[in-house]
Amino acid sequence: xxxxxxxxxxxxxxxxxxxxxxxxxxxxxxxxxxxxxxxxxxxxxxxxxxxxxxxxxxxxxxxxxxxxxxxxxxxxxxxxxxxxxxxxxxxxxxxxxxxxxxxxxxxxxxxxxxxxxxxxxxxxxxxxxxxxxxxxxxxxxxxxxxxxxxxxxxxxxxxxxxxxxxxxxxxxxxxxxxxxxxxxxxxxxxxxxxxxxx
Amino acid sequence: xxxxxxxxxxxxxxxxxxxxxxxxxxxxxxxxxxxxxxxxxxxxxxxxxxxxxxxxxxxxxxxxxxxxxxxxxxxxxxxxxxxxxxx
Numbered sequence: 001x002x003x004x005x006x007x008x009x010x011x012x013x014x015x016x017x018x019x020x021x022x023x024x025x026x027x028x029x030x031x032x033x034x035x036x037x038x039x040x041x042x043x044x045x046x047x048x049x050x051x052x053x054x055x056x057x058x059x060x061x062x063x064x065x066x067x068x069x070x071x072x073x074x075x076x077x078x079x080x081x082x083x084x085x086x087x088x089x090x091x092x093x094x095x096x097x098x099x100x101x102x103x104x105x106x107x108x109x110x111x112x113x114x115x116x117x118x119x120x121x122x123x124x125x126x127x128x129x130x131x132x133x134x135x136x137x138x139x140x141x142x143x144x145x146x147x148x149x150x151x152x153x154x155x156x157x158x159x160x161x162x163x164x165x166x167x168x169x170x171x172x173x174x175x176x177x178x179x180x181x182x183x184x185x186x187x188x189x190x191x192x193x194x195x196x197x198x
Numbered sequence: 199x200x201x202x203x204x205x206x207x208x209x210x211x212x213x214x215x216x217x218x219x220x221x222x223x224x225x226x227x228x229x230x231x232x233x234x235x236x237x238x239x240x241x242x243x244x245x246x247x248x249x250x251x252x253x254x255x256x257x258x259x260x261x262x263x264x265x266x267x268x269x270x271x272x273x274x275x276x277x278x279x280x281x282x283x284x285x
Contacts, residue, residue: 073208
């Protein structure tokens with residue numbers, strides 16, 4: 001039987017402002033605009049080089065892309081649970097969920113680095129062709145955001161472990177969580193765009 | 199055993215991701231593959247906006263802003279990918 005958990009039941013009332021610090025939402029939207037421009041540049045450049053893009057897309061490891069997509073989705077869910085935990089004052093639970101999310105972020109990094117290692121081993125660089133220029137720069141831009149997100153979540157986890165957040169004041173947890181969900185959201189578009197659509 | 203809303207959303211996101219991954223094997227036309235996969239991507243992203251970012255219960259412009267972003271970017275990508283579109 002599906003029921004609402006007590007932790008989630010706390011957060012059902014309507015709010016006037018998004019979770020976390022307002023500044024992070026301005027930053028998130030700016031990041032989404034930057035990624036959006038990048039996505040559209042890829043899509044419209046591909047429209048003039050369809051055969052090239054379709055050919056080299058087949059060289060990508062789609063299974064690695066799938067693993068990384070699942071990794072980020074589950075990681076994002078762990079962060080949701082961390083926020084739910086701190087909303088009911090469960091600091092230890094919050095810390096545990098956050099480190100789980102960070103660990104999955106680490107798995108994403110390892111899988112992505114293994115993909116890059118294969119490309120580098122094949123002598124592929126940014127100047128190999130237009131497809132790889134977009135693939136490497138777009139995925140590396142996202143990769144840097146994953147690293148940044150892991151640093152933010154680690155800082156939040158360390159503060160939570162010291163009892164720095166409470167039921168009344170946990171803006172920092174929500175702020176870090178919102179950034180991490182943005183990293184997930186961007187990958188949800190990036191994965192089909194670069195690995196699947198042809 | 200209890201399931202929070204976020205647990206169910208997680209399962210939906212995983213299922214849609216597996217469909218996206220398998221889509222090229224479905225024998226769809228180029229246009230249908232592009233539209234189908236993009237639609238799934240927008241739905242997944244909207245679920246993240248609503249239930250992970252928790253904007254579904256926030257009044258004001260943030261949720262419409264992100265939904266508009268997804269529809270605009272998704273629509274333009276579709277236009278660029280469909281034969282005779284952005285080329």
